Amino acid sequence: MAQAETRFDCIVIGAGIAGASLAAELAPHQKVLLLERESQPGYHTTGRSAALFTETYGPPVIRALSRASAGFFHNPQSAYLDHPLLHPRDVVFIARDDQGDSLAHMQDELGDAVTRISAQAVADALPLVRPGYASGGLLDKSAADIDVNGLHQHYLKTFRAAGGVVETRAEVLGLTSGPDWEVSTSKGSFHAPVVVNAAGAWADEIAKLAGLSPAGLVPKRRTALIVSAPSGINPDPWPMTVDVDEEFYVKPDAGKLLISPADATPSAPCDAQPDEMDVAICIDRIETAFDLQIRRIESKWAGLRSFLPDGDPMACYDPAAPGFFWLAGQGGYGIQSAPALGRTAAALVMGQPIPEDIAAQGVTEQSLTRTRAGMAA
Known part of the structure; x- marks a missing residue:
């Protein structure tokens, strides 16, 4: 890549459903790079999910995020979807x-x-x-099968259409903080003031590369x-x-x-x-x-x-590292909560309040922090 293309407003690590949904929400407002270590996004957990949408089970924050995601699932309003995302399944x-x-x-x-x-x-x-x-x-009787690939592709295509850049086969090898974060990968080094750790099962490993303590994932x-x-x-x-x-x-x-x-x-x-x-x-x-x-x-x-230790997800800046944002710990509910959690995380990355319709379901900034009760120190 040319030198001019190595600097971004935000670098998102992990192109599964968490990273892709956040990146798609950010891309209209910022220059965003989405890094994926595998040859294709969603190779690991996202691509292996037998997802079901239901508002009836999961930890409290997940249930709230699922309720807030229902509107999108039932009426996605996407240029990249020509069929429903949900198919009823008792x-x-x-x-x-x-x-x-x-x-x-x-x-x-x-x-x-x-x-x-x-x-x-x-x-x-x-x-x-x-x-x-x-x-x-x-x-x-309220549940439904989710078209996981359709949802994931919606976010990836929305991201690219907004000018987002995806780099696959780009394993993160190191993270160094300074005026900006430098993310060293197998495809070169990239720089941004904000790094989002959406690396799924590898999220604690990414934190360690940045010199941060793991979250207990x-x-x-x-x-x-x-x-x-x-x-x-x-x-x-x-x-x-x-x-x-x-x-x-x-x-x-x-x-x-x-x-x-x-x-x-x-x-x-x-x-x-x-x-x-x-x-x-x-x-x-x-x-x-x-x-x-x-x-x-x-x-x-x-x-x-x-x-994570209390079963709820985390979407917050790390208190010990300016510009390092966690998006991790969705458990088995990452697909069904993605529409609301992607929007929520994007707002928090940009320093904005949680969207009103999501907050109305009981999702608070504190409930997604690393310092909340029940989390590891």
Whole structure:
């Protein structure tokens, strides 16, 4: 690149859904560089998400951000989308007899967002559930499948159309603060007064490169498999099924079934791959709950979902480093909260208040800071 193209107003590290949504919101106002270590944006967690939009579960800040994102999901108003982002998908949380307390606790927590249903209603909604397995469940009729690639591409195309620059295969090798930040990468060095750390599972590693203490981010591996439905059965109209203690889930997927043991195994940041024990556990749990014999796995993968100590995300400047902004810790909710969190983070990067419609849902600047209660020092 020419020297003139190495200096920006803001450098965003990580082109997954977090970095892409923030960059798209910033680009109309600033000269922004989006750095991605892989050959394509979204290679890791974003590209491996089986995302569902629901306002009914997740930590409190996530629920507020999801409510604030609903308007965009239902009416995206994008020149780069020619189809809906959401496709309705009921969710049924099922419980065995020994999980009655968990079911009651979830019902208390979710309130009017879910409806208690009987064992017979579970069987009617989920034809493959083994007779006698489920004693009851909760029905969420507000959920929907998310077109993750469509959402991600909307942000990347919006970013580029506003003059944003994307550099792929640009692994960050060092960060040095001065009058500006210098970000050394495998494709050269870039400079900006503001650096946004949206590196997902690698966010603490990026902080260390900048000489900052980590935030206590814990990447956790989640495994998913695609298997065939029984011959002659189309599962696409069925709800997503989630064990009330999140020991597994099953989601229809283009005529097949996406299944997961809902594992959350701490992991170092890496190109996550399925562990054979997790695959075996998944098959055992699914075959125990459902009249389904899994003879062949059509595909399998794993992704990392990154959590901060209190489970809520962080979007704030680091108190120890002027110009270093954190956007991390979305856990398993980064896709469904991206529209509101991207707008919120962009406003905070520019020193502006949180947009009124998002603040109205209860999202505060303090709730996204590194110094909030429940966070590591």
